[in-house]
Amino acid sequence: MRHAPASPDDRGTPGVPAPAAPPGPVPPLTSGDVMSALRDVVDPEWPVSIVDMGLVHAVAVDGGVVSVTLTLTSTGCPCVEMIREDIRDRLRRLPGVGDVRIALTWDPPWTSDRLSEVARERFRRWGVAV
Amino acid sequence: MSTPLLDRASALPQDCVPALVDLVVALADNKHALGLRYGEWCSSGPTIEAGVAATAMAQDELGHARVLYGLLEELPGAPHRSEHEWAASDARTAAFLDRPFPGWPHLIVANVLLDQALASVLETALLSRYLPLRQRVRKILEEERYHAIHGQGWLRQLAAEGPRVRELLGEAVRAAWPDALCWFGPADGGSLRPLVDAGVLREAGDPVRERFLAGTGPLLSQSGVAAPVRAEGDRWVLTEPLPWPVWDERARRVRGGAPERDTR
Numbered sequence: 062m063r064h065a066p067a068s069p070d071d072r073g074t075p076g077v078p079a080p081a082a083p084p085g086p087v088p089p090l091t092s093g094d095v096m097s098a099l100r101d102v103v104d105p106e107w108p109v110s111i112v113d114m115g116l117v118h119a120v121a122v123d124g125g126v127v128s129v130t131l132t133l134t135s136t137g138c139p140c141v142e143m144i145r146e147d148i149r150d151r152l153r154r155l156p157g158v159g160d161v162r163i164a165l166t167w168d169p170p171w172t173s174d175r176l177s178e179v180a181r182e183r184f185r186r187w188g189v190a191v
Numbered sequence: 192m193s194t195p196l197l198d199r200a201s202a203l204p205q206d207c208v209p210a211l212v213d214l215v216v217a218l219a220d221n222k223h224a225l226g227l228r229y230g231e232w233c234s235s236g237p238t239i240e241a242g243v244a245a246t247a248m249a250q251d252e253l254g255h256a257r258v259l260y261g262l263l264e265e266l267p268g269a270p271h272r273s274e275h276e277w278a279a280s281d282a283r284t285a286a287f288l289d290r291p292f293p294g295w296p297h298l299i300v301a302n303v304l305l306d307q308a309l310a311s312v313l314e315t316a317l318l319s320r321y322l323p324l325r326q327r328v329r330k331i332l333e334e335e336r337y338h339a340i341h342g343q344g345w346l347r348q349l350a351a352e353g354p355r356v357r358e359l360l361g362e363a364v365r366a367a368w369p370d371a372l373c374w375f376g377p378a379d380g381g382s383l384r385p386l387v388d389a390g391v392l393r394e395a396g397d398p399v400r401e402r403f404l405a406g407t408g409p410l411l412s413q414s415g416v417a418a419p420v421r422a423e424g425d426r427w428v429l430t431e432p433l434p435w436p437v438w439d440e441r442a443r444r445v446r447g448g449a450p451e452r453d454t455r
Contacts, residue, residue: 135251135334136251136255136257136258136330136331137250137251137252137254137255137257138254166326167258167327167330168325168326168329168330169329170329170330170333171330
């Protein structure tokens with residue numbers, strides 16, 4: 062948490078720890094926070110985040126409820142439950158999140174155009190054509 | 192002015208809901224059954240690559256079934272179906288899928304005829320007014336493009352091996368033909384007609400069948416595989432009537448079960 066710089070009079074005695082600042086209000090969760098957290102969720106088949114894979118279509122925050130609209134690279138993706146569970150686990154660790162709702166969409170369909178430059182660079186390094 | 196989209200089941204005209212339920216159940220059940228049948232060849236295709244392809248197609252078909260079963264959840268009167276609760280006795284599938292394929296040529300014929308017949312029906316929903324269906328179809332058809340390429344390539348390759356293999360292919364075509372060609376419905380679409388009228392499907396019946404034959408007829412003919420279809424001018428037409436008296440519109444299969452197979 063960031064605090065405003067202390068005033069000269071608040072500096073306390075050198076060598077003596079300053080009293081802990083009282084906890085401030087938790088800033089409201091934003092879509093950006095959710096997207097950042099989703100960067101920690103890795104596609105089970107490739108060590109690339111689901112955000113860089115282009116699997117996250119949209120996120121929305123409504124109070125403590127986070128909604129994620131997700132697509133998959135193929136309809137038969139065998140990892141769908143694993144990905145859902147990893148998303149829930151990660152987002153529930155965000156302060157203020159009470160419920161995580163995940164909806165699957167197939168429109169527009171996933172194509173390799175949705176890969177980020179980070180993902181493309183990794184695939185190139187692994188010798189995978191994208 | 193464009194026709195408004197129907198974004199939920201309650202917006203559908205009531206008279207087309209039972210037809211849509213029957214169609215989705217039959218599409219999804221056939222895809223599930225195809226997935227299981229393809230899957231039986233994961234490690235026993237004629238080459239390692241063929242087994243890998245069968246595996247990939249099996250995974251796709253099971254995925255398509257899962258995506259389509261999801262449509263049933265909001266359709267009133269729809270039976271409960273899921274990929275985890277497959278009850279073959281209750282399934283509405285083509286007779287050709289009732290038993291394991293006796294050989295690779297049968298898998299390829301299922302790939303060319305049944306898989307692509309289902310894709311042809313789904314193609315008529317690409318711009319469906321019913322949004323939940325439309326949102327699923329594009330992805331399924333993108334994956335089906337590769338199944339079509341696989342089937343066409345293998346059919347040509349097998350047929351080139353000689354008259355005995357072409358004969359086997361012809362027998363499989365004859366067995367799969369009635370269900371595949373009847374799937375589009377009778378001339379005016381039959382039970383699919385209300386779905387066309389409501390804009391859920393673009394068309395049904397003869398126009399879809401003719402387009403299917405325009406692709407399949409030349410493939411079979413050029414490969415030397417016997418099939419009841421011939422060129423007539425710039426069209427491909429049936430040389431034998433389809434068995435409409437024994438076609439079950441609701442189950443979308445020819446009554447009487449699977450024909451006995453020659454497993455030579």
